[in-house]
Amino acid sequence: MIPSAFEYRRAGSVDEAIALKREAGSAARFIAGGHSLIPLMKLRLSEPSVLIDIGRVPGLSGVSEDGGRISIGALTTHADLESDPLLLAVAPIVAEAAGEIGDQQVRNRGTIGGSLAHADPAADLPAVVVALDAAIHIAGADGPRAVAASDFFRGLFEVDLGEDELITAVSFDRPSRAAYAKLRHPASHFAIVGVAAALTVEEGVCTGARVAVTGASTHARRLSAVEEALTGSRLDDDSIAQASAAASELGDVNADLAGSEEYRRAMTRAFTGRAIAAAASR
């Protein structure tokens, strides 16, 4: 399958990428790892006239920590996240979720920035960044801005990102206890449902909870009813089961060959329970 013809430009910096995009107009696209965009281009579901390759922009890759705040560059690949020593030590949820993406070849090329910008309804990292209350750092012609992950994802493949804007990084506070639980599609490996839970626990009592789901609906979103049910409760099998039951109150739920609406609701409940239990035991 051959994509439509396009012109190719390679950006050497964030500013150059933005300038090239402004110049090329709305039919242009950024390309990072290409592992969402190229399959779409081969099917001619996407036919950009210009591709602006940001894959080699220096300074956009890697994980760092500054005063308890962890920052991940947009070009960091899923494979790098999966094996990053800092993440494994202080935010294993991110490494764990990245390691569940696709397969090794996909993880070697795909980037966190591309995954968040593309916002596939079944992508893994969106749920994780929402649960971690991460900030998405964005660069544009008017300068940099940051947006909360839970406001960034707006709908089906719809995010708070202007035409000439670029994701540069994601940052979040060191989580206390957080885990990701995923029901993998056996062929595509995307999430049929995936749930990320981040908890604060004091003497066995949950004092704060952020729980987010992907795969279940149009975009990654918080499960507020679950969070409310957890907060203030002593964490044990019963309270976790009770709180997870609130997950089935999710609004519109996806239905496809991988699972009916009823199945997805049931799986959302089950994997919410698993994510909370795994987070509580960290």
Add this chain to the structure above:
Amino acid sequence: MSVPISVTVNGRLHELEVEPRMLLVHLLREELNLTGTHVGCDTSQCGACTVLMDGDSAKSCTVFAVQADGASVTTIEGLSAEGGMHPLQQAFWDEHGLQCGYCTPGMIMSGVDLLDRHPDPSEQEIRRGLDGNLCRCTGYEHIVNAIRDAAGGAK
């Protein structure tokens, strides 16, 4: 409009002009006549087109040749020195790791990445490492055995 690229394939530097939409797999097969890299699905699923880019496995049907500018690419043809067999190739031979052979180059290239990450892999690590490779002859047992064998003998 063509774009100049330089890419090292199996140790040899090539300076070429490519159309931006040319996929890496087509560059390898059609421009460089390296037909050991196969196209199975052409939809990023099967891994038959797997090559190494700067040492990491990649599905060459899902990479534009222009993205490989400056990279070092290894295909099945470049895995071993002239005439010899790479330990993974030998292990696939010994363990009967192929039937029709269509998936084999991709399996072996994924095997290289896998053994690089896990020099002494468990069966589970092998199966996980081959997640991106499908064998339509379904010969997975022998493929797993071959990779184990290459890692240093049957367990």
